[in-house]
Amino acid sequence: MAGTPWGGGYPVATSYLETAQPLQAPDLIDLSLLAAGHLPPRREGGFRYAELGCGTGFTLIGLAALHPEGQFLGIDFMPEHVARARAFIAEAGLANIEIAEASFAELAAAPPPAAFDYVAMHGVWTWVSAENRAHLAAILGRWLAPGGVCYNGYSAAAGWQETAQIRRIFREAPQIPGRPQFEAARAAVDAWLAAGGGSETAARLWKKLAKLPDRYLAHDFGAEHASACWCPEVAAALAPAKMGFAAPADLFDQFDTLRFEPGWAEFVRRAAAEGWGETARDMASGRGFRTDLFGRGTPRIGEAQQQDLLGRIAIRDWPPLLRHETQEAEERGKRGFGPETAAKVAAALEGGPVTIGSFAARTGLPARQGLQAALLGLARREIRMVAPPEVLAARAAPVKGYLAALRSRLARGEPVPGVASPALSQVVPLGANEAAALSSSCLPEALARLGLG
Numbered sequence: 154m155a156g157t158p159w160g161g162g163y164p165v166a167t168s169y170l171e172t173a174q175p176l177q178a179p180d181l182i183d184l185s186l187l188a189a190g191h192l193p194p195r196r197e198g199g200f201r202y203a204e205l206g207c208g209t210g211f212t213l214i215g216l217a218a219l220h221p222e223g224q225f226l227g228i229d230f231m232p233e234h235v236a237r238a239r240a241f242i243a244e245a246g247l248a249n250i251e252i253a254e255a256s257f258a259e260l261a262a263a264p265p266p267a268a269f270d271y272v273a274m275h276g277v278w279t280w281v282s283a284e285n286r287a288h289l290a291a292i293l294g295r296w297l298a299p300g301g302v303c304y305n306g307y308s309a310a311a312g313w314q315e316t317a318q319i320r321r322i323f324r325e326a327p328q329i330p331g332r333p334q335f336e337a338a339r340a341a342v343d344a345w346l347a348a349g350g351g352s353e354t355a356a357r358l359w360k361k362l363a364k365l366p367d368r369y370l371a372h373d374f375g376a377e378h379a380s381a382c383w384c385p386e387v388a389a390a391l392a393p394a395k396m397g398f399a400a401p402a403d404l405f406d407q408f409d410t411l412r413f414e415p416g417w418a419e420f421v422r423r424a425a426a427e428g429w430g431e432t433a434r435d436m437a438s439g440r441g442f443r444t445d446l447f448g449r450g451t452p453r454i455g456e457a458q459q460q461d462l463l464g465r466i467a468i469r470d471w472p473p474l475l476r477h478e479t480q481e482a483e484e485r486g487k488r489g490f491g492p493e494t495a496a497k498v499a500a501a502l503e504g505g506p507v508t509i510g511s512f513a514a515r516t517g518l519p520a521r522q523g524l525q526a527a528l529l530g531l532a533r534r535e536i537r538m539v540a541p542p543e544v545l546a547a548r549a550a551p552v553k554g555y556l557a558a559l560r561s562r563l564a565r566g567e568p569v570p571g572v573a574s575p576a577l578s579q580v581v582p583l584g585a586n587e588a589a590a591l592s593s594s595c596l597p598e599a600l601a602r603l604g605l606g
């Protein structure tokens with residue numbers, strides 16, 4: 154599992170498994186910032202978006218197809234990732250995205266490009282050495298525009314510690330020639346859990362990890378410097394770049410009463426009042442991964458401006474149709490609206506997309522409560538933000554080329570882990586059968602709703 158010298162401890166023997174990461178979408182980043190009372194980057198004249206450690210760029214390329222008004226740059230030091238990403242971009246015919254082959258050390262030493270409004274890092278911060286994290290902080294300090302925001306998805310200490318023994322097993326279990334790479338390690342972890350090893354959290358996390366192929370686990374478990382952080386540790390490392398924690402990237406993570414049983418919610422409430430809320434939230438959820446937004450001077454806004462900006466966003470109801478939507482509904486739907494509010498919300502959403510401002514008025518609730526109902530529905534994903542017709546029209550041409558490239562991939566038997574949705578302005582994860590529907594007439598309702606009909 155040891156990395157070759159140029160990998161600096163990162164496993165570079167096999168390319169990374171592609172994934173679709175919805176939360177990297179600028180619209181979702183903006184929503185979370187706004188809900189937390191921060192002004193998102195201004196986008197009137199277009200915007201610039203970079204991803205550090207973009208892998209094969211699957212999510213970034215989808216975002217570029219959705220945002221012809223944006224300029225996108227992906228960075229990765231694995232030549233195979235760069236070559237794969239460039240081939241996809243060429244096939245899709247996208248002109249607003251570039252992928253550069255560079256290490257974080259090289260970038261930190263090079264003159265910065267024009268400033269970026271958004272910089273994303275997913276599965277990078279806690280996969281690389283302390284030295285590389287310092288390079289990342291230096292890059293962010295020079296690349297992010299004032300008011301810009303960094304999306305950081307990283308291993309969270311609370312749950313990660315629970316999987317330490319699983320990692321140990323993966324490090325030591327033999328790899329048997331001619332057999333799948335981690336067959337012995339997987340069996341050993343199952344045996345460890347069956348024998349009573351590990352906590353409930355470890356068993357829950359392994360249930361998710363076990364579904365992932367060896368190619369993913371090779372990167373997750375094979376990174377020599379793999380570690381996990383608490384949110385304040387990341388904030389401290391980014392402070393010299395004049396950055397600070399702004400909000401969790403996922404709106405759901407802003408609602409303790411949705412996430413936690415009353416006892417844990419009270420624990421978190423007290424901790425938040427004392428200033429260590431994010432750490433307490435990780436303890437309460439036992440999660441092993443976090444997605445956070447760190448601002449570089451993202452201005453605070455008052456309630457009136459917040460209400461005005463949120464009020465302009467178009468939303469609609471979104472009953473689950475795709476596999477990940479059903480999963481999310483199960484995970485997030487436990488603590489829903491009371492029956493009276495649910496009826497008001499449903500009535501206010503009848504007849505198709507509506508702005509949050511009109512929705513709030515239609516519920517008949519006081520303005521602040523109406524807004525809150527929209528945010529709760531958005532957090533639980535039973536309500537979604539949807540792009541207005543003029544934005545859909547601007548996306549039509551680039552998305553057409555992008556879809557043609559996805560269909561070619563399917564025809565070649567290559568995996569397609571998700572699709573850029575013009576309606577949702579994000580890259581949506583798809584199961585293998587769902588992805589196949591992009592080249593057939595299956596799932597017409599789900600695809601039409603995504604703006605792919």
Ligand SMILES: C[S@@+](CC[C@H](N)C(=O)[O-])C[C@H]1O[C@@H](n2cnc3c(N)ncnc32)[C@H](O)[C@@H]1O
Binds near residue numbers: 169172234276
């Ligand atoms: C776990 S993968 C995540 C890829 C992608 N962000 C995603 O979520 O699908 C980490 C990525 O960081 C890249 N990487 C690791 N160390 C790096 C370094 N020192 N310089 C540039 N890229 C690096 C790897 O090649 C890999 O593509």
